[in-house]
Amino acid sequence: MNTNLLKIVFLTIVGLGIITYVTAPEQPKKVENATKNLTLDSLPEYAKVVGKKDTVSKNDIFRSDMQNLVFVVNHDSIAVMKDLKKYAKFDESINPVLVANISAAPWFIKKWVINSKMEELNQNSGMIMVYDEDGMFKHLLNITNDTKTHFVVFSATSDGIINKVYEGDVKENALEGSMSDKEVEEFIQNLQMNLEEIK
Numbered sequence: 001m002n003t004n005l006l007k008i009v010f011l012t013i014v015g016l017g018i019i020t021y022v023t024a025p026e027q028p029k030k031v032e033n034a035t036k037n038l039t040l041d042s043l044p045e046y047a048k049v050v051g052k053k054d055t056v057s058k059n060d061i062f063r064s065d066m067q068n069l070v071f072v073v074n075h076d077s078i079a080v081m082k083d084l085k086k087y088a089k090f091d092e093s094i095n096p097v098l099v100a101n102i103s104a105a106p107w108f109i110k111k112w113v114i115n116s117k118m119e120e121l122n123q124n125s126g127m128i129m130v131y132d133e134d135g136m137f138k139h140l141l142n143i144t145n146d147t148k149t150h151f152v153v154f155s156a157t158s159d160g161i162i163n164k165v166y167e168g169d170v171k172e173n174a175l176e177g178s179m180s181d182k183e184v185e186e187f188i189q190n191l192q193m194n195l196e197e198i199k
Contacts, residue, residue, distance in 0.1 A: 037162075038161075039160040039161055039162060040058065040062050040064075040160040040162065041160060042162075043058050043062070043137065043140060044136050045057065046058065047061060047131075047136075048130065048131040049128055049129065049130055049131065050100070050122050050130075051119050051122065051123075051129075061128050061130065062095070064158065066093055066095040066158070067093055067155060067156070067158065068096075068155070068156035069095070069096045069155055069156075069195070070097050070141075070153070070155075071084070071096065071097070071098050071099065071152075071153050072099045072101050072132075072138070072141060072143055072152045072153075073151045074100075074101050074102070074146060074147065074148045074149065074151065075102075075175050076148045076149045076170050076171070076172060076173065076174040076175045077148075077149060077150060077170045078098070078100055078121055078129075078175070079170075079174045079175040079179075080174050080179065080184050081098055081170075081188075082098070082127070082129075083184055083185075084096050084098075084127060084188060085125060085126045085127055086126075086185075086188075087184065087185040088188050088189065088191075088192040089192065096127055097127065097128050097129075097130065098122070098129040099129075099130040099132050099137050099141075100118055100129055100130065100131055101143055101146065102132065141162070145167075148172075148175075149169040149170050150168075151167070151168060151169070152164060152166070152167045153165050153191075165195060166195060171187075
């Protein structure tokens with residue numbers, strides 16, 4: 001009886017170890033950006049996009065005929081920036097794109113929790129949200145701050161040059177509702193004014 005119990009425990013541990021090993025993602029490969037200035041050409045040709053089954057071409061994410069504003073967002077800042085189109089009055093020449101910086105999260109959280117949560121958050125945003133699971137965008141854009149409240153804004157001009165234009169933080173626990181709709185609206189409108197001053 002005890003021998004059978006030990007065998008079951010041992011096989012369970014071995015089975016869990018094999019499942020963990022098989023389902024663990026590959027470590028992101030370090031890609032060196034050979035160009036002095038970062039451009040849209042430096043970014044991956046295809047990316048995972050929240051809500052899409054297949055990967056999407058970067059030409060369908062970043063518009064060559066518009067100014068692309070790329071918002072690299074973390075957990076709390078995702079909850080705020082998802083309302084960019086709702087509260088910001090961007091003119092038609094601007095294409096806002098969200099990049100979810102979640103590569104530092106544990107693999108099992110990314111696999112079972114984050115993707116569905118981001119689909120829920122981005123459902124009515126009207127924006128493309130890139131799912132940076134392997135950290136490729138984070139690496140190429142040289143994002144070093146993984147704080148959940150942090151966000152960085154990049155501008156990609158019509159000629160493809162990418163420049164960092166803004167960096168900031170939202171209120172802690174925004175994902176859990178620490179910011180009211182009014183606070184989110186004021187935050188986004190202030191951010192838009194700051195971005196317009198930089199331009």
